[in-house]
Amino acid sequence: MPDTPSNRPALPPEITRRRTFAIISHPDAGKTTLTEKFLLYGGAIQMAGQVRAKGEARRTRSDFMQMEKDRGISVSASAMSFDYKEFRFNLVDTPGHSDFSEDTYRTLTAVDAAVMVIDGAKGVESQTQKLFEVCRLRDLPILTFCNKMDRESRDIFEIIDEIQENLAIDVTPASWPIGQGRDFIGCYDILRDRLQLMDRADRNKVAESIEINGLDDPKLAEHVPADLLETFLEELEMARELLPPLDRQALLDGTLTPIWFGSAINSFGVQELMEGISKYGPEPQIQMSEPRNILPEETKVCGFVFKVQANMDPKHRDRVAFVRMASGHFKRGMKLTHVRSKKQMTISSPVLFLASDRELAEEAWAGDIIGIPNHGQLRIGDTLTEGEALRVTGIPSFAPELLQGVRAGDPLKSKHLEKALMQFAEEGAAKVFKPSIGSGFIVGVVGQLQFEVLASRIELEYGLPVRFEQSQFTSARWVNGDKQAIDNLVDTNKQHIAYDNDGDIVFLTRLQWDIDRIKRDFPDVRLTATKEMMV
Numbered sequence: 001m002p003d004t005p006s007n008r009p010a011l012p013p014e015i016t017r018r019r020t021f022a023i024i025s026h027p028d029a030g031k032t033t034l035t036e037k038f039l040l041y042g043g044a045i046q047m048a049g050q051v052r053a054k055g056e057a058r059r060t061r062s063d064f065m066q067m068e069k070d071r072g073i074s075v076s077a078s079a080m081s082f083d084y085k086e087f088r089f090n091l092v093d094t095p096g097h098s099d100f101s102e103d104t105y106r107t108l109t110a111v112d113a114a115v116m117v118i119d120g121a122k123g124v125e126s127q128t129q130k131l132f133e134v135c136r137l138r139d140l141p142i143l144t145f146c147n148k149m150d151r152e153s154r155d156i157f158e159i160i161d162e163i164q165e166n167l168a169i170d171v172t173p174a175s176w177p178i179g180q181g182r183d184f185i186g187c188y189d190i191l192r193d194r195l196q197l198m199d200r201a202d203r204n205k206v207a208e209s210i211e212i213n214g215l216d217d218p219k220l221a222e223h224v225p226a227d228l229l230e231t232f233l234e235e236l237e238m239a240r241e242l243l244p245p246l247d248r249q250a251l252l253d254g255t256l257t258p259i260w261f262g263s264a265i266n267s268f269g270v271q272e273l274m275e276g277i278s279k280y281g282p283e284p285q286i287q288m289s290e291p292r293n294i295l296p297e298e299t300k301v302c303g304f305v306f307k308v309q310a311n312m313d314p315k316h317r318d319r320v321a322f323v324r325m326a327s328g329h330f331k332r333g334m335k336l337t338h339v340r341s342k343k344q345m346t347i348s349s350p351v352l353f354l355a356s357d358r359e360l361a362e363e364a365w366a367g368d369i370i371g372i373p374n375h376g377q378l379r380i381g382d383t384l385t386e387g388e389a390l391r392v393t394g395i396p397s398f399a400p401e402l403l404q405g406v407r408a409g410d411p412l413k414s415k416h417l418e419k420a421l422m423q424f425a426e427e428g429a430a431k432v433f434k435p436s437i438g439s440g441f442i443v444g445v446v447g448q449l450q451f452e453v454l455a456s457r458i459e460l461e462y463g464l465p466v467r468f469e470q471s472q473f474t475s476a477r478w479v480n481g482d483k484q485a486i487d488n489l490v491d492t493n494k495q496h497i498a499y500d501n502d503g504d505i506v507f508l509t510r511l512q513w514d515i516d517r518i519k520r521d522f523p524d525v526r527l528t529a530t531k532e533m534m535v
């Protein structure tokens, strides 16, 4: 980074103790279950909930939307802050399904590290690979948790090999599993020389942890059956020969990932991972921004919006911007400059996301994620500063790949529908286009499931049953460039023209041929598949 001084002062202790990370993986590897156990060990909740809880049983805190609860999948990233020992964790549970990956990718711009969860029976899956590549682009440090070790898993060396080969990153074992599937009895904590035994009877109880004085300690044999012990000692010796030791700098550079083994649902291996994040994970990092980067230790406050969510909680019907603090010590009531509009905003009711509720945030430090309720001024990508015109960069916007028309079940409710759609467009949950001819709206998303989420949310949050239907269009392009040329294009192609929620012009078509034609006939006009977010 060109403008980063090499002799940076030490970070204030309040910043050093912060660990801000996302949990990522292929769908169903166990992110939400792991998140819930983090909350449990962080003392933020008393009892862990389940992803597919039935009846009165407790649900997980991070799957807060009705559709998430119904289907047992995460569709939206959710942030949670809690203390673990002397550390402050800001954790974001992300959805694994690729239809929701825009949310996950944006989250990765707001964290300093990622915990990559791997299903021990499956290894590196397609979505793991994609998410990993996004982390790599940002040199994000990665800690790996190999989950579901209570089930039959693949060979450990094979999994490690697969990570090293497919993801091109060195792997160092932080723990080593003893036994497998039904015979899985626990892990050896390599970093702290402890034997962690699993408590199978009580899933939510902290498992037994026995201090071991090196691998010759006779205590090992007291707790581990002879055959498992022999295999374990052989494997560990091999691992030590073949794999590099833990080197914090390599972890921080993103070239080495430590791997822990465990079973999130049985709370097993979770605390060791939390210790690892505390001890080896990065403190708040430098934020890429234009015209200069932002250092966390700067005394002036700066933060940026990476997610907007409306109607998060029926108790608080409002819109919340998720803001990652990039620098300084924020205090409630501060006046900050909204760089895009150059307007001042008094941040009077910022919130901290706790396990299942929110609390007023009296203060926040670089590294924290806070929520700022607002009426639509705050958009994804916006930067807030104490006056300087800084603009945080790198927050992705995806091209809408699927287009569908949408209608209210009751035609008289189309104004209501418009309001709901605008809200979702501003949230970044979908792109919404109003064709210049005819009525109705066209909605663009990245993945099919997003239509279902929208339909369910419009019904639940606005009391409005809606129907999505095939559209005559399949592609959308934003129109930029010379004003006169754009006017000509609009006049001669009315049946293709629509306006997005900001009133910007969009060209809709079902034929690549049309796009090529416009490019040829209107050389002074640019067509882009994503909207250029900031000016």
Ligand SMILES: Nc1nc2c(ncn2[C@@H]2O[C@H](COP(=O)(O)OP(=O)(O)OP(=O)(O)O)[C@@H](O)[C@H]2O)c(=O)[nH]1
Binding pocket: 025, 026, 027, 028, 029, 030, 031, 032, 033, 034, 051, 052, 072, 073, 074, 075, 094, 095, 096, 097, 147, 148, 149, 150, 151, 262, 263, 264, 265, 266
């Ligand atoms: N056997 C076993 N099952 C687990 C474990 N951890 C999670 N599960 C189950 O795996 C399923 C998926 O878990 P989730 O926590 O929802 O996975 P996720 O990664 O959050 O899934 P998405 O958010 O939809 O991508 C649930 O049925 C969990 O109960 C584990 O350690 N062992």
Ligand SMILES: [Mg+2]
Binding pocket: 031, 032, 033, 073, 074, 093, 094, 095, 096
């Ligand atoms: Mg989940």
